[in-house]
Amino acid sequence: MKQVDEQEALLQLDNQLCFMLYACSRAVTKAYRPKLETLGLTYPQYLVMLVLWEWQRQPPEQASVKALGERLLLDSGTLTPLLKRLEQLGLVERRRAVHDERERVLALTEAGMQLKQQAASVPQTLLCESGVPAEEISRLRQELAQLLARVC
Amino acid sequence: MKQVDEQEALLQLDNQLCFMLYACSRAVTKAYRPKLETLGLTYPQYLVMLVLWEWQRQPPEQASVKALGERLLLDSGTLTPLLKRLEQLGLVERRRAVHDERERVLALTEAGMQLKQQAASVPQTLLCESGVPAEEISRLRQELAQLLARVC
DNA sequence: AGCAATTAAATTGCATACAATCTAATTTTA
């Protein structure tokens, strides 16, 4: 009987870390949506732009799709069409690497660089609106980083 | 200069709680995939089954798509096709409510109920394989539940 | 009763995710 109840408890939705992650991720993404709409970006597109803006200050070995995928934990099946859309938007260029024709070299256009100014207020604004203390967010972020390191 | 650096820091990918949630959610879902494949379920389908199994013990007012959506924070645009697939798999029935023809009454088939036995070991197994202490998972889950309550 | 407002699902359209496969370029190795 005890066994059954324990098993029962393990299957309860509210006891599942995975569901909380899944629900929180979608909820937070949804909170971003209105802000990102003013930038003309979806959430995954915004993440890609964050990385490309970072790369301006700290250039990676190769600004390739592979490097981007390693940073965001996404594969070319997701990134290729997404990057094509950013290219269509005039934010990103997708050239071929000279030293290796297989490789794409990703680069920001002037417009892509400019957009950073508008994006700068997004995290700040959401942080405030959420009403969650900054230190709580920071702590949670660190705990999730640890979890991610273990799971991946 | 300080202003610029702070803004810079706020845009750093690793400083974004949202990215950690997004990455962790996908990573954990990926960890579930092989186990769920043996059940013939995707991860969202598994979540729906969790709710329906729960409803066997604690029936809701109405076992409707709406009630399911409130539990999982998903809308009919996602749930309708997903439920049709579960119906095709022979796990779920989608009848019409007698008292209100707009409403779908969701019910488990015999096979749907049986599947619970096989599913029972999934959370346990993953908990062990992850190597993350159970109490750490529990704490994180609670913190995320609080965050979810604030954001939603 | 009769019609407007509301509501539950379904549908449509677009953008991810991701496994699996394919293609082309580069490396390795016999």
Add this chain to the structure above:
DNA sequence: TAAAATTAGATTGTATGCAATTTAATTGCT
């Protein structure tokens, strides 16, 4: 060096998510 193995992206196919719209049924209101 020439074929085999590897690698970077692209493509294909399936299943979400979700906003926006549509459809059908029910409620409210006069």
